[in-house]
Amino acid sequence: MENTDVIIIGAGATGLMAAYTLGKAGKKVIVLEARNRAGGRIHTIDDASFINHAELGAEFVHGNLPVTLKLLKEAGITYASAHGEMWHYDKGEFDKEFQQVEGWDMLMRKLNELQQDTSIGVFLEQQFAGEKYRHLKESVRKYVSGYDTADPFMASALALRKEWQNEDEDAQYRIHGGYGRMINYLANESQVNGAQLFLNTTVKEIYWENRHVEVIAADGVSYRAQKVIIALPLGVLQANGAVNFSPSVPLYQEAIRQMGFGSIIKVLLEFKNAFWEDEEAAKLAGSSLKEMGFLLSDEEIPTWWTQFPEHSTLLTGWLGGPPAAEKKDTSDEEILRQGLQSLANIFKRNMEDLKTDLTAWKVVNWTADPFTRGSYAYDTVAAPEARKILTNPVNHTIYFAGEYLYEGPAMGTVEAALTSGMEVARELL
Ligand SMILES: Cc1cc2nc3c(=O)[nH]c(=O)nc-3n(C[C@H](O)[C@H](O)[C@H](O)COP(=O)(O)OP(=O)(O)OC[C@H]3O[C@@H](n4cnc5c(N)ncnc54)[C@H](O)[C@@H]3O)c2cc1C
Numbered sequence: 001m002e003n004t005d006v007i008i009i010g011a012g013a014t015g016l017m018a019a020y021t022l023g024k025a026g027k028k029v030i031v032l033e034a035r036n037r038a039g040g041r042i043h044t045i046d047d048a049s050f051i052n053h054a055e056l057g058a059e060f061v062h063g064n065l066p067v068t069l070k071l072l073k074e075a076g077i078t079y080a081s082a083h084g085e086m087w088h089y090d091k092g093e094f095d096k097e098f099q100q101v102e103g104w105d106m107l108m109r110k111l112n113e114l115q116q117d118t119s120i121g122v123f124l125e126q127q128f129a130g131e132k133y134r135h136l137k138e139s140v141r142k143y144v145s146g147y148d149t150a151d152p153f154m155a156s157a158l159a160l161r162k163e164w165q166n167e168d169e170d171a172q173y174r175i176h177g178g179y180g181r182m183i184n185y186l187a188n189e190s191q192v193n194g195a196q197l198f199l200n201t202t203v204k205e206i207y208w209e210n211r212h213v214e215v216i217a218a219d220g221v222s223y224r225a226q227k228v229i230i231a232l233p234l235g236v237l238q239a240n241g242a243v244n245f246s247p248s249v250p251l252y253q254e255a256i257r258q259m260g261f262g263s264i265i266k267v268l269l270e271f272k273n274a275f276w277e278d279e280e281a282a283k284l285a286g287s288s289l290k291e292m293g294f295l296l297s298d299e300e301i302p303t304w305w306t307q308f309p310e311h312s313t314l315l316t317g318w319l320g321g322p323p324a325a326e327k328k329d330t331s332d333e334e335i336l337r338q339g340l341q342s343l344a345n346i347f348k349r350n351m352e353d354l355k356t357d358l359t360a361w362k363v364v365n366w367t368a369d370p371f372t373r374g375s376y377a378y379d380t381v382a383a384p385e386a387r388k389i390l391t392n393p394v395n396h397t398i399y400f401a402g403e404y405l406y407e408g409p410a411m412g413t414v415e416a417a418l419t420s421g422m423e424v425a426r427e428l429l
Helices: 013-024 066-075 104-113 120-127 131-147 157-165 180-192 234-238 250-258 279-285 322-326 332-347 351-356 383-390 414-428
Strands: 002-009 029-032 044-046 053-055 079-081 085-090 093-095 173-175 196-198 203-209 212-217 222-230 244-246 264-271 292-297 303-305 314-320 358-365 398-400
Touching: 002 013, 002 212, 013 029, 013 180, 013 414, 029 222, 044 180, 066 180, 066 414, 104 120, 104 131, 104 157, 120 131, 120 157, 131 314, 180 196, 203 222, 222 414, 234 250, 250 383, 264 332, 279 332, 292 332, 314 322, 314 332, 332 351, 332 358, 351 358, 398 414
Parallel strands: 002 029, 002 222, 029 196, 085 292, 203 244, 222 398
Antiparallel strands: 044 053, 079 173, 085 093, 203 212, 212 222, 264 314, 264 358, 292 303, 303 314
16 A cells, blocks of 8 residues: 555656646655556657657647747757648649638638537538538538547537637647657656656546545555546546546536547558659659658548658658547558558559558557547537536545646647646645
């Protein structure tokens, strides 16, 4: 039996930021983590025998985000712009000057007039009825599904309006050495300040009363503290029976159910050569693709990106939203085949040749992962009210934290997780 001031469940960016903040303030902390590593949805791999360097989860810093950039500076970790050309491929045509959603200005005008929230799917049906807007509606739905990894018929139109008004496409960075360095920094600093991190410890039960908790792990070991921070992914909290509270906290459980959690599959393919940079690809596109950052398409695995400005032989595929949820139980081999077929269609190559040229591959199906069960949060119409409930601790004893509880423009990001972790620690202090 371990005793401490605060137990934190989950060693992702949220949990570690909370541990780091509490440790600095002199609190005794135990962090319980189900996996054999810290980081959660941050998972940088550095393995010369496999893909030399890759992010299996979070990869970009989406803007000039204050908490993330301050932490990187403090840790002495540098970062660089990840800006590259954005290409589009559709029915045999490559296009660099395309507009992701034709009619964007009209869409934003209508959205700016919206008073009463509804889902973006319903909003589109109401405001853009009829066949002449079919393309607009489809492209907005694809964008919401691909980028926000959300179900358009669940995602709040007002929340998306706020996100789209704040978008700064130029500010996009990659961290030198990957997000994993930031996780190592937080874990090391927390441990220097006395935090204990227990890996391979899956929490199953949380017994609680006023200012006392007992947390039981799957191996039967129990941990006691005055308070507990639940820094678990929303997907895990939404799954029946993954973690049980005793006595139950029905108001909080209902709030958890009302929030939105998306789906994602990331496909990493490393080839012998960066074929998208060769002459054949340039001929197809009508100009060189050597500076291509992103490539968007309507293929089964629709979105791809390179490591530009670094020239590498790694291509990353991305499938988000309901189509990713539908493939939750599809085998990695089949998703690999669909990824290769998508690239073969776009670059007019033979799929078997592309397969032969693969040097390493990895399908990361985060939706099927029992310790994540999805991608990241998005706002439903009910989310603001639910968030109010969840950010109010249960009897000064149970504190919820996570990217899904962040209120600000960088929804669903590492910034959101760090901010929530920092805020929950301050609240608890
Ligand atoms: C594929 C993908 C790409 C992304 N890309 C970006 C990006 O480019 N930029 C960006 O800013 N954000 C990105 N994100 C979002 C970002 O990764 C998350 O918002 C952030 O990392 C969430 O941190 P967290 O600590 O709240 O949750 P998590 O990182 O999920 O941490 C929760 C922890 O709880 C653990 N856990 C689960 N169940 C139990 C249990 N029963 N007992 C104990 N521990 C448990 C998990 O193993 C995990 O370590 C991406 C996410 C995904 C999935």
